[in-house]
Amino acid sequence: xxxxxxxxxxxxxxxxxxxxxxxxxxAQAAEPLKVVASxxxxxxxxxxxxxxxxxxxxxxxxxxxxxxxxxxxGDAKKLADARVLVVNGLDFETWLPKLTKGSGFAGQTVTAxxxxxxxxxxxxxxxxxxxxxxxxxHKDGHDQKNGDxxxxxHxxxxxxxxxxxxxxxxxxxHAWQSLANGVxxxxxxxxxxxxxxxxxxxxxxxxADAYVAKLQALDASVRKTFGAIGADRRKVVTSHDxxxxxxxxxxxxxxxxxxxxxxxxxxxxxxxxxxxxxxxDKVPAVFVxxxxxxxxxxxxxxxxxxxxxxTLYSDALSKPGQPGATYLEMFExxxxxxxxxxxx
Amino acid sequence: MTxxxxxxxxxLDYGFMxxxxxxxxxxxxxxxxxxxxxxxxxxxxxxxxMSHAILPGVAVGFLMAGLSLGAMMLGGIATGLxxxxxxxxxxxxxxxxEDASFAAFYLISLxxxxxxxxxxxxxxxxxxVLFGTVLGxxxxxxxxxxATASVTLLxxxxxxxxxxAECLDPGFLRASGGMGGVVHxxxxxLVVVNxxxxxxxxxxxxxxxIMMLPAAAARFWVxxxxxxxxxxAAIGVASSVAGLLVxxxxxxxxxxxxxxxxxxxxxxxxxxGPQGGLLRAxxxxxxx
Numbered sequence: 001x002x003x004x005x006x007x008x009x010x011x012x013x014x015x016x017x018x019x020x021x022x023x024x025x026x027a028q029a030a031e032p033l034k035v036v037a038s039x040x041x042x043x044x045x046x047x048x049x050x051x052x053x054x055x056x057x058x059x060x061x062x063x064x065x066x067x068x069x070x071x072x073x074g075d076a077k078k079l080a081d082a083r084v085l086v087v088n089g090l091d092f093e094t095w096l097p098k099l100t101k102g103s104g105f106a107g108q109t110v111t112a113x114x115x116x117x118x119x120x121x122x123x124x125x126x127x128x129x130x131x132x133x134x135x136x137x138h139k140d141g142h143d144q145k146n147g148d149x150x151x152x153x154h155x156x157x158x159x160x161x162x163x164x165x166x167x168x169x170x171x172x173x174h175a176w177q178s179l180a181n182g183v184x185x186x187x188x189x190x191x192x193x194x195x196x197x198x199x200x201x202x203x204x205x206x207x208a209d210a211y212v213a214k215l216q217a218l219d220a221s222v223r224k225t226f227g228a229i230g231a232d233r234r235k236v237v238t239s240h241d242x243x244x245x246x247x248x249x250x251x252x253x254x255x256x257x258x259x260x261x262x263x264x265x266x267x268x269x270x271x272x273x274x275x276x277x278x279x280x281d282k283v284p285a286v287f288v289x290x291x292x293x294x295x296x297x298x299x300x301x302x303x304x305x306x307x308x309x310x311t312l313y314s315d316a317l318s319k320p321g322q323p324g325a326t327y328l329e330m331f332e333x334x335x336x337x338x339x340x341x342x343x344x
Numbered sequence: 345m346t347x348x349x350x351x352x353x354x355x356l357d358y359g360f361m362x363x364x365x366x367x368x369x370x371x372x373x374x375x376x377x378x379x380x381x382x383x384x385x386x387x388x389x390x391x392x393x394m395s396h397a398i399l400p401g402v403a404v405g406f407l408m409a410g411l412s413l414g415a416m417m418l419g420g421i422a423t424g425l426x427x428x429x430x431x432x433x434x435x436x437x438x439x440x441x442e443d444a445s446f447a448a449f450y451l452i453s454l455x456x457x458x459x460x461x462x463x464x465x466x467x468x469x470x471x472x473v474l475f476g477t478v479l480g481x482x483x484x485x486x487x488x489x490x491a492t493a494s495v496t497l498l499x500x501x502x503x504x505x506x507x508x509a510e511c512l513d514p515g516f517l518r519a520s521g522g523m524g525g526v527v528h529x530x531x532x533x534l535v536v537v538n539x540x541x542x543x544x545x546x547x548x549x550x551x552x553x554i555m556m557l558p559a560a561a562a563r564f565w566v567x568x569x570x571x572x573x574x575x576x577a578a579i580g581v582a583s584s585v586a587g588l589l590v591x592x593x594x595x596x597x598x599x600x601x602x603x604x605x606x607x608x609x610x611x612x613x614x615x616x617g618p619q620g621g622l623l624r625a626x627x628x629x630x631x632x
Contacts, residue, residue, distance in 0.1 A: 072462075268588060269595035271479050272358055295480030302482070303359045 031055075033197040036082040038093045039066040040317040041176050042112055042185070044327045046086050048211045049189045053200040057082070062319045069095050076103035083107040084196045086189055090118055092173035110192030112185040118171035119244050174242045174314065178249035179219035179331060183212050218328060222335045226250040229342050235283040236338060237274060237300060242314035252338065255283065266296065278304040285309045285341035309341035351585075354592045363481040364588055367489050368602060371546060371554050372580025374493030375538050377500055377573040379559030381531060384511045384569060388560070390446060391552040394539050397427040397450040399457030402540075407460070413484055417540055424536035427453050432528065478546045478588075478598045485545040492541040496534050500573075503527050508569055546599065553603035554580050561610040564617025579609050 032055040037043035043058030050056060057078045060066040079085065080103045087093050089111035100109070175181040190208035194201035226234065234252045236243075241256035255277060277283070278300060286301040287309040301308040312334050313324035324330035355361045382388055398420035405412070405419030427449045434449075435442035500507070506527045542551030558579035562572040587602025615622050 266477075266479065266597065267595045267601075268354070268361060268364070268479060268592035268598050271360055272354070272592065275358060275360070295482065295485075296477060297480075298482060299360050299363070299480040 033084065033193065033200075034082045035084045035086060035193070036079055037086045038088060038096060039069075039315070040064065041315075041327050041330070042086055042088055044317060045112070045176075045182070045185050045211075046189050046193075048327075049186055049204055049208045050193055051203065051207050053197065053203055054084075054193065060316070062317045062325070064316055066093060066315055069093075071095055071099045075099060079103040079105045084110060084192060086110045086112055086192065088173060088175070089113040090116075090171045090173035090175060108192065108196050110188060112188050113173075113175045113181070114188050115184050116175045116181045118175070119248060120170060120172065172241075172244045175245055176327070177243055177314070178245040179215050179222065180249060181245060182215045182327065182331070183219075186211050186215065214328060218332060222250060222331070225335060225339045226252060229339065230344075232282075233284055233342050233344065235281055236309070236342070237278055237283055237286040237297065237306070238312065238314075243312070246334070250335075252342075271296065271300070275300055275303050278306055284344075285338070287312050287337070287341070307341050310337045312337060350593065351589060354589065360479055360481075361588060361592065363486060364478045364598065365584065367481045367486055367545060368478060368550070368554070368584030368588065369581050370486075370490040370493040371538075371542055371551065372558065372584055373577050374489075374496040375542065375551060375555040376558045376562075376576035376580040378496065378531075378535055378538060379555040379557075380562065380569055380572045380576050381507060381511060382535070382556065383559045383563060387442070388556055389443070390535065391539060391555050393446050393450040394424055394427070394536060395543065395548045395552055396454040396457075398424040398453075398536070398540055398543070400453055400460055401457075402543075403457050403460045413488060417488075420540035420543070421536055423453055423457075424540060425533060428532040428536060429529075432532070478550060478602070481545060488541050489545045492538055496538060499530065499534055503530055507531060511569075549603055550599045553599075553606060554583070557603065557606035557610050558583065561606070561613040561617075564613035564619050564621050567619055579606065583609055 032053055033050070034057075035046055035050060035054045036057045036059065037046045038058075039060040040058055040062050043056060046054070047056050059071070059075050059078070060069050076099060079099060082105065084107050085100065085105060087096060087109060090113050176185060186208050190204045193204045197204075231251065235255065236252060237255045241254065243252075243254040246252065247254045255274065278286070283304075283306055285307045286297050286304075298308060300306070313330045317326065317330055318324040323333045355365060379388075379391075382390060401419030401421070401423030402416045403419070405415035405417070409415030427446070431442060431446040431449045434440055434445040438445075510527050538555070539551055542554075558576040559572065561579050562576035566572055566575055583606035584602050586605040588598060590596060590605065591598040591601040613621065618624055
């Protein structure tokens, strides 16, 4: 079925040129489902699951900052035509409610992060309480393999009340930075597309299954990589606090150099405090991201002698041809960069 | 903690504090004297306007060559000078005053810059990516701002007399041979170069603030331009030190702290300055 479909559509298009009026009705019936994804990483997941059965538009493209995005009238038009809108949720796309209202979007909204255990933003380190509802099997498997490492990294965060996780606004929206959550995203997208386009439900589910298998394979290999690095070396300074889920999933502590928002200017006190922390805890590596200003991170590295790691992709994919052009590539790249910098 | 500790130890302990201090001092030495002339010429808002005017050039430089100081600097200088030249030309050839033509051209330039940035589809905050923070100065940035300050001071020394004459009586130089235009242009080039170099290294607020506030404050203390220039540079340096220390000890962002320190100097000068300060004015008014 799947392999026949594109050929048939091509044939229909060719025929439409010859006898337009007769073919138009059929051509429209075969037209792919119009889907809009809010930002590049989500767009890639939707493309994997939707395949050729959908026509996908991504609002915030590669290297674009979805935090401070300002929608254009073109975005409203894209949205008005769409039948499905895929969003991250967890208050990530703060600009979106206005856009959907203004565009007269009448389709279904799929929240990709539905069912993810939200992680609370914390000042430093992690704030992820275990034993909440989802992704149990992954966490448990990890604990059995190298339980003591894992405990070590989380020893300061068990005083959180579970109720805290469901407050809006203080949940960390960067849930895709854990592949276990990526699996949830893919499943949610498949369910959403299937609901909007039942005719291809089977195809969506099949593609989601294949994609999930890839995600899980990568997840296992990333776990293995970080499990091999000593727990005391798994510490990193980044310029933007977007890797909380990554840190929770793979036992890496991320120390934010600039706090949560991408535009706050730090005080000299904060910079000095980070330098102190890097010196005291012997943090082996400092990382720069593709969005925020790299100058501060470079300065911290210069002053402490920590290794400056390569670019990590946090909120956006890279442009095609660069190392983080898909969700899988991005994740693998980030993991490889981090592991390389943390290896003694 | 003794006072010496309070003042000295942050700079001894942290390289980024030393770099911030060096960068801010170099900027003060170069930009504040230019501010004195801008105040004299009643062009105080030009710095602010220019900060918008350079955007398209910087954007083109960034889009073509990435985060390269050189490319962005060239682009910024090119558009900055184009705006300054066109505005000056319009002011000389038409009845429109220079401030109005400046405003018109910088708005066109700003519009073009915003358009260029969004044409590329990437919606990142270009201003944020492009313009530096005083706490993150690397070697290239420090070199750029110190070199700019040195060149500025040398050129200012060379054209000083003509510049003062041109400020006080623009007609005089124009009447006595075409040097006026050359001097005016040289001055504008200096302003643009300082702004462009400063933006990338220290941020918009820092450059425009350090250029104008100390100059405006110095005007209340001494009468002649020859004395206002060193005084404004000194006020700039003092504000930099005070702002950095406040940022360090009271946990506030650095460049606003520096600018607010300079602002405090300005407010104090308005009240206490001997040249037209409010206190002096009331004291003089009473006997009369």
